[in-house]
Amino acid sequence: MDNLKPTSAFKLSAIASLVIGMGAYLIGLYNATLLLNEKGYYLIILLYSLFAAVSLQKVVRDKQQGLPISKPYTMICWVSLAIAIALLVIGLFNADMLLSEKGFFAMAYTLSLFSAITVQKNIRDMLAFKQDEDAPASPEIIE
Secondary structure, three states, X not given: OOOOOOOHHHHHHHHHHHHHHHXXXXXXXXXXXXXXXXXXXXXXXXXXXXXXXXXXXXXXXHHHOOOOOOHXXXXXXXXXXXXXXXXXXXXXXXXXXXXXXXXXXXXXXXXXXXXXHHHHHHHXXXXXXXXXXXXXXXXXXXX
């Protein structure tokens, strides 16, 4: 298998992006003038979205590697991510916030979502790279 090992800089930037995105979202949520149940709504949307995105990335990667994946689970992953994104869009559209606050939450959410997928991809790439390193070298056939 021709697996390229992610560089340390790429892995660290993905982790930093995830921490920054989630941190900004959570700090913004803490400082927002929202009711506690509204803050809970936005927190659960973030957590649900991150789980759905990572799960979908895993399904796509497993399928790419030829591992058996059930169609219902694949559909659940796609639908879950779509629902999570739709819930955020609907919530922000109807929220009583400044447009700049809505944009802040949307951008921190997007950064977190993308970073979570990238971190998961890096983990899978590192595992595949390690498996390739650990595999015994196949002897060449001499004709």
